[in-house]
Amino acid sequence: QKEVEQNSGPLSVPEGAIASLNCTYSDRGSQSFFWYRQYSGKSPELIMSIYSNGDKEDGRFTAQLNKASQYVSLLIRDSQPSDSATYLCAVNINAGGTSYGKLTFGQGTILTVHP
Protein backbone atom coordinates (compact mmCIF):
# COMPACT_ATOMS: atom_id res chain seq x y z
CA GLN A 1 0.00 0.00 0.00
CA LYS A 2 1.32 3.41 -0.94
CA GLU A 3 1.67 5.91 1.90
CA VAL A 4 -0.36 8.55 0.04
CA GLU A 5 -2.76 7.57 -2.71
CA GLN A 6 -4.68 9.64 -5.21
CA ASN A 7 -6.71 8.74 -8.26
CA SER A 8 -4.45 9.68 -11.15
CA GLY A 9 -7.43 10.65 -13.29
CA PRO A 10 -7.69 12.41 -15.54
CA LEU A 11 -10.71 14.10 -14.03
CA SER A 12 -12.68 16.17 -16.49
CA VAL A 13 -15.37 18.63 -15.40
CA PRO A 14 -17.27 21.35 -17.24
CA GLU A 15 -16.62 24.99 -16.49
CA GLY A 16 -18.62 26.14 -13.48
CA ALA A 17 -18.94 22.67 -11.95
CA ILE A 18 -17.49 21.42 -8.67
CA ALA A 19 -14.30 19.38 -8.98
CA SER A 20 -13.70 16.85 -6.21
CA LEU A 21 -10.21 15.48 -5.64
CA ASN A 22 -9.53 12.72 -3.14
CA CYS A 23 -6.55 11.42 -1.21
CA THR A 24 -6.01 8.66 1.34
CA TYR A 25 -3.00 8.13 3.57
CA SER A 26 -1.67 5.19 5.51
CA ASP A 27 -0.12 6.66 8.67
CA ARG A 28 -2.76 7.26 11.33
CA GLY A 29 -0.38 9.54 13.21
CA SER A 30 -0.15 12.08 10.39
CA GLN A 31 -1.04 15.60 11.44
CA SER A 32 -0.45 17.97 8.54
CA PHE A 33 -2.00 17.78 5.09
CA PHE A 34 -1.46 19.92 2.03
CA TRP A 35 -2.76 20.39 -1.48
CA TYR A 36 -0.45 21.66 -4.19
CA ARG A 37 -1.34 22.69 -7.72
CA GLN A 38 1.19 22.02 -10.47
CA TYR A 39 0.84 23.41 -13.96
CA SER A 40 2.60 21.55 -16.75
CA GLY A 41 6.32 22.33 -16.71
CA LYS A 42 6.08 24.30 -13.47
CA SER A 43 6.82 23.53 -9.83
CA PRO A 44 4.19 22.74 -7.17
CA GLU A 45 2.31 25.71 -5.71
CA LEU A 46 0.77 25.43 -2.23
CA ILE A 47 -2.95 26.15 -2.34
CA MET A 48 -4.34 24.65 0.89
CA SER A 49 -3.14 23.31 4.22
CA ILE A 50 -5.32 21.59 6.81
CA TYR A 51 -4.52 20.19 10.24
CA SER A 52 -7.87 19.60 12.01
CA ASN A 53 -10.83 17.40 11.18
CA GLY A 54 -13.54 19.16 9.22
CA ASP A 55 -13.61 21.70 6.43
CA LYS A 56 -11.36 24.64 5.65
CA GLU A 57 -12.45 27.11 3.02
CA ASP A 58 -10.34 29.58 1.05
CA GLY A 59 -12.11 31.29 -1.81
CA ARG A 60 -13.29 28.67 -4.29
CA PHE A 61 -11.25 25.95 -2.56
CA THR A 62 -12.41 23.77 0.34
CA ALA A 63 -10.19 21.17 1.98
CA GLN A 64 -11.85 18.43 3.99
CA LEU A 65 -10.07 16.20 6.50
CA ASN A 66 -11.31 13.03 8.16
CA LYS A 67 -8.55 11.54 10.30
CA ALA A 68 -10.66 8.55 11.40
CA SER A 69 -11.05 7.51 7.76
CA GLN A 70 -7.52 8.72 6.86
CA TYR A 71 -8.98 10.75 4.06
CA VAL A 72 -8.44 14.27 2.78
CA SER A 73 -10.16 15.93 -0.14
CA LEU A 74 -10.13 19.16 -2.12
CA LEU A 75 -13.24 20.70 -3.61
CA ILE A 76 -12.97 23.39 -6.27
CA ARG A 77 -16.20 25.33 -6.77
CA ASP A 78 -17.07 27.17 -9.95
CA SER A 79 -14.22 25.44 -11.78
CA GLN A 80 -12.45 27.50 -14.42
CA PRO A 81 -10.30 26.38 -17.37
CA SER A 82 -7.38 28.02 -15.55
CA ASP A 83 -7.83 25.40 -12.79
CA SER A 84 -6.68 22.72 -15.25
CA ALA A 85 -3.53 21.30 -13.67
CA THR A 86 -2.20 18.38 -11.66
CA TYR A 87 -3.24 18.48 -8.01
CA LEU A 88 -0.85 16.89 -5.54
CA CYS A 89 -1.83 15.70 -2.08
CA ALA A 90 1.01 15.84 0.44
CA VAL A 91 1.16 14.48 3.98
CA ASN A 92 3.63 15.12 6.77
CA ILE A 93 3.76 11.41 7.58
CA ASN A 94 5.99 11.56 10.63
CA ALA A 95 4.35 14.63 12.09
CA GLY A 96 3.77 15.32 15.69
CA GLY A 97 1.98 18.52 16.65
CA THR A 98 4.85 20.70 15.43
CA SER A 99 6.87 18.44 13.18
CA TYR A 100 8.70 20.10 10.35
CA GLY A 101 9.87 17.07 8.44
CA LYS A 102 9.48 15.67 5.01
CA LEU A 103 6.34 15.59 2.92
CA THR A 104 5.15 12.43 1.23
CA PHE A 105 3.26 13.12 -1.99
CA GLY A 106 0.65 11.21 -3.90
CA GLN A 107 1.16 10.73 -7.62
CA GLY A 108 -1.20 13.60 -8.41
CA THR A 109 -4.60 13.89 -10.08
CA ILE A 110 -4.81 15.55 -13.48
CA LEU A 111 -7.79 17.91 -13.65
CA THR A 112 -9.15 19.26 -16.90
CA VAL A 113 -11.86 21.94 -16.87
CA HIS A 114 -13.45 22.25 -20.29
CA PRO A 115 -15.38 25.33 -21.43
Added chain:
Amino acid sequence: GAGVSQTPSNKVTEKGKYVELRCDPISGHTALYWYRQSLGQGPEFLIYFQGTGAADDSGLPNDRFFAVRPEGSVSTLKIQRTERGDSAVYLCASSPRGQVGSYNEQFFGPGTRLTVL
Protein backbone atom coordinates in the same frame (compact mmCIF):
# COMPACT_ATOMS: atom_id res chain seq x y z
CA GLY B 1 9.08 39.12 -1.45
CA ALA B 2 11.41 36.85 -3.34
CA GLY B 3 10.57 33.19 -3.47
CA VAL B 4 12.84 30.17 -3.53
CA SER B 5 15.35 30.37 -6.36
CA GLN B 6 17.24 27.50 -7.99
CA THR B 7 20.11 27.46 -10.44
CA PRO B 8 20.63 26.34 -13.08
CA SER B 9 17.13 25.93 -14.48
CA ASN B 10 18.39 23.25 -16.84
CA LYS B 11 21.47 21.08 -16.70
CA VAL B 12 22.54 18.60 -19.34
CA THR B 13 25.49 16.41 -18.50
CA GLU B 14 27.11 13.20 -19.61
CA LYS B 15 26.98 9.94 -17.73
CA GLY B 16 29.74 9.79 -15.14
CA LYS B 17 30.10 13.54 -14.69
CA TYR B 18 29.71 15.52 -11.46
CA VAL B 19 26.96 18.13 -11.06
CA GLU B 20 26.00 20.73 -8.47
CA LEU B 21 22.53 22.16 -8.09
CA ARG B 22 21.96 25.31 -6.04
CA CYS B 23 19.01 26.44 -3.94
CA ASP B 24 18.48 29.84 -2.33
CA PRO B 25 15.54 29.66 0.12
CA ILE B 26 13.07 32.36 1.10
CA SER B 27 14.75 34.84 3.41
CA GLY B 28 14.29 33.88 7.04
CA HIS B 29 13.23 30.30 6.34
CA THR B 30 15.37 27.99 8.42
CA ALA B 31 14.13 24.68 7.03
CA LEU B 32 15.17 23.60 3.53
CA TYR B 33 14.16 20.49 1.61
CA TRP B 34 15.30 18.78 -1.56
CA TYR B 35 12.92 16.62 -3.59
CA ARG B 36 13.18 14.87 -6.93
CA GLN B 37 10.29 14.55 -9.37
CA SER B 38 10.08 12.18 -12.29
CA LEU B 39 7.53 12.56 -15.07
CA GLY B 40 4.02 11.63 -13.97
CA GLN B 41 4.99 11.22 -10.33
CA GLY B 42 4.76 13.31 -7.21
CA PRO B 43 7.91 14.79 -5.72
CA GLU B 44 10.04 12.33 -3.79
CA PHE B 45 11.85 13.47 -0.65
CA LEU B 46 15.65 13.48 -0.65
CA ILE B 47 16.97 15.47 2.31
CA TYR B 48 15.90 18.07 4.87
CA PHE B 49 18.04 20.71 6.57
CA GLN B 50 17.21 22.54 9.75
CA GLY B 51 19.76 25.34 9.86
CA THR B 52 23.14 24.02 8.78
CA GLY B 53 22.60 20.39 9.69
CA ALA B 54 20.90 17.64 7.75
CA ALA B 55 18.02 16.63 10.01
CA ASP B 56 16.84 13.82 7.73
CA ASP B 57 18.77 12.43 4.75
CA SER B 58 16.83 9.19 4.51
CA GLY B 59 15.67 9.92 0.96
CA LEU B 60 19.10 10.17 -0.64
CA PRO B 61 19.16 7.17 -3.01
CA ASN B 62 22.84 6.28 -2.57
CA ASP B 63 26.22 7.70 -1.63
CA ARG B 64 26.62 9.46 -4.98
CA PHE B 65 24.22 12.09 -3.65
CA PHE B 66 25.30 14.64 -1.09
CA ALA B 67 23.98 18.00 0.03
CA VAL B 68 25.35 20.84 2.12
CA ARG B 69 24.07 24.04 3.67
CA PRO B 70 27.19 25.50 5.29
CA GLU B 71 25.80 28.85 6.45
CA GLY B 72 22.20 27.85 7.03
CA SER B 73 20.91 29.60 3.92
CA VAL B 74 21.96 28.52 0.41
CA SER B 75 22.15 24.77 -0.16
CA THR B 76 23.95 22.76 -2.82
CA LEU B 77 22.94 19.28 -3.93
CA LYS B 78 25.90 17.40 -5.34
CA ILE B 79 25.68 14.31 -7.52
CA GLN B 80 28.80 12.33 -8.36
CA ARG B 81 29.23 9.89 -11.25
CA THR B 82 25.84 10.75 -12.69
CA GLU B 83 23.73 8.01 -14.21
CA ARG B 84 20.92 8.22 -16.77
CA GLY B 85 18.48 7.25 -14.02
CA ASP B 86 19.34 10.47 -12.18
CA SER B 87 17.52 12.45 -14.87
CA ALA B 88 14.61 14.26 -13.21
CA VAL B 89 13.50 17.65 -11.97
CA TYR B 90 15.19 18.49 -8.70
CA LEU B 91 13.02 20.68 -6.51
CA CYS B 92 14.00 22.71 -3.51
CA ALA B 93 11.51 23.95 -0.92
CA SER B 94 11.82 26.07 2.19
CA SER B 95 9.67 26.47 5.26
CA PRO B 96 9.52 28.90 8.15
CA ARG B 97 10.05 27.39 11.56
CA GLY B 98 8.75 28.58 14.85
CA GLN B 99 5.96 30.73 13.50
CA VAL B 100 2.50 30.06 14.93
CA GLY B 101 0.30 28.39 12.36
CA SER B 102 3.11 27.40 10.07
CA TYR B 103 2.80 23.66 10.35
CA ASN B 104 5.56 22.83 7.89
CA GLU B 105 4.11 24.71 4.94
CA GLN B 106 6.72 24.25 2.26
CA PHE B 107 7.19 26.59 -0.70
CA PHE B 108 8.89 25.29 -3.80
CA GLY B 109 11.39 26.83 -6.14
CA PRO B 110 11.12 26.50 -9.94
CA GLY B 111 13.30 23.39 -10.02
CA THR B 112 16.36 22.28 -11.95
CA ARG B 113 15.75 19.90 -14.83
CA LEU B 114 18.71 17.51 -14.93
CA THR B 115 19.28 15.43 -18.03
CA VAL B 116 22.01 12.81 -18.02
CA LEU B 117 22.94 11.63 -21.50
